[in-house]
Amino acid sequence: MPEGHTLHRLARLHQRRYAGAPVRVSSPQGRFAAEAAELDGRPMLGAEAYGKHLFHNYGPAGTVHVHLGLYGVFTEVALPVVPPAGQVRMRLAGRTHWTDLRGPTRCELLSEAEADAIKARLGPDPLRRDAQPQRAWERISRSRTVLAALLMDQSVLAGVGNVYRAEVLFRQGIAPLLPGRALDSVVWKAVWDDLVTLMRAGVRTGRIDTVADEHLPEVTGRAPRQDRHGGEVYVYRRTGQPCLVCGTPIAQTELAGRNLYWCPTCQPA
DNA sequence: GATCTATGTAGAT
DNA sequence: TCTACCTAGATCG
Structure with missing residues (x-):
């Protein structure tokens, strides 16, 4: 996996x-x-x-x-x-x-x-100490391509897949279809730092867990969802289920042949 | 048992 | 944008 x-x-x-x-x-x-x-x-x-x-x-x-x-x-x-x-x-x-x-x-x-x-030919890898995040920013900040596609492009960022893409965009409150060049550099910095945090945790545990303690289903009472990959996530493969933060049903669409998930309320266009 | 789906990528069109 | 790759677990009947 x-x-x-x-x-x-x-x-x-x-x-x-x-x-x-x-x-x-x-x-x-x-x-x-x-x-x-x-x-x-x-x-x-x-x-x-x-x-x-x-x-x-x-x-x-x-x-x-x-x-x-x-x-x-x-x-x-x-x-x-x-x-x-x-x-x-x-x-x-x-x-x-x-x-x-x-x-x-x-x-x-x-x-x-x-x-x-x-x-x-690979972009910077958030899990490597020698990573140079500004190389990714140079690509993103000039691109008309939507952020959801850029994050999955291994020549932009190496190691991010469909789960981390969906989860980092949710955690940073970013609409997935925002063009790269419309992203603020301060927000980009937060995205990179969050990827480093999330992916390092993934290396430690062997799972993808992205949900903050205060949003865990047992705390909020919202429907729990243990995904197949074994971790606790906000939006990945939670189509139609209530957002763990606001309760809005999670949205899904297909982008470049891959499923994309997001919360329309927490990640407004 | 058959069918569907998937945390991915390359190459053809 | 489409298909092939080629595996296993979940789901369907």
Whole structure:
């Protein structure tokens, strides 16, 4: 279930489990077999996330680039390994644990230059210390595109997905269809800072929770809604349900093929 | 058991 | 703007 926080959690986990020692690499499904054979038994130097992209660095042997897409998932279990079940694109086995990757949209072996090129085309990632938010602002403040689309554009901001987009716009009281260049720079600063706060919390907990304590359903008495993703949210997938702040039914529309959710009262046009 | 839907992206049109 | 990718859980019947 991949927005940026998920990938940063995985990078942190893989760094701890597999970096600094030889790793057994295989591709039971076969689609990564040649690359796996190339890497098998080599030490992983490090794991890092950039936006929704995950990189396993094997030094001169190359860098594995993983993008989970909609369906991709890593599972991890303590040794010993068991025979693969289903379609396992990549299997890693380390000193104590092994992990299977299924259903990624990308799993490929790249040169360092190719990995750098992917990072270079991404916007600043609120979860990275080296992020430069002004790079995003330069794009947003000149754009006629609506904010809801800009926030999902990975070349503008890296790591923000449909949930964080909807929730940060709600929390900052911004109409999702506001053009980027109509956004006030002070409000932009608040959006960025809020993304940093929310996404860091997501890395800590592995969930997306965005609702302030005073708005929690058990406090306000408004209908509780535990979403499938496991967190407590204001608007994401709450179409027609009462806003946790004002009670107005949450609105939904489709934008660029993705569902967009907002409160018409708290986020007036 | 069949069908629908999804926290995503690239490439074709 | 559309489709393909290709997985699993929820929902339908």
